[in-house]
Amino acid sequence: MPTYVYQCPQCENRFERFQRITDDPAAICDVCGNAACGRVITGGTFHLKGGGWHQSDYAPVASPAKPEPAPPTPPCGGDVATCGSCEALDAN
Numbered sequence: 001m002p003t004y005v006y007q008c009p010q011c012e013n014r015f016e017r018f019q020r021i022t023d024d025p026a027a028i029c030d031v032c033g034n035a036a037c038g039r040v041i042t043g044g045t046f047h048l049k050g051g052g053w054h055q056s057d058y059a060p061v062a063s064p065a066k067p068e069p070a071p072p073t074p075p076c077g078g079d080v081a082t083c084g085s086c087e088a089l090d091a092n
Ligand SMILES: [Zn+2]
Pocket: 008, 009, 010, 011, 012, 013, 029, 030, 031, 032, 033, 034
């Protein structure tokens, strides 16, 4: 059975009532007897405030540019474009 929190509009007294969902939501104030107390939506598990939940946390972070892979060094130590044997290896 859920617990509902009511607040008296007259004296602002807050109190709890164990009630079925189908029960009449009206409740009488313990302090002043006002019968027009309204349910307070407590939402105890919601904490919209507080750190760590800012929108910026979800913004895509620009990844640092990947360095271009170094061109393969031919076995002969020369230039692939001019070295005949290495060029053959590279084409393979
Ligand atoms: Zn009251």
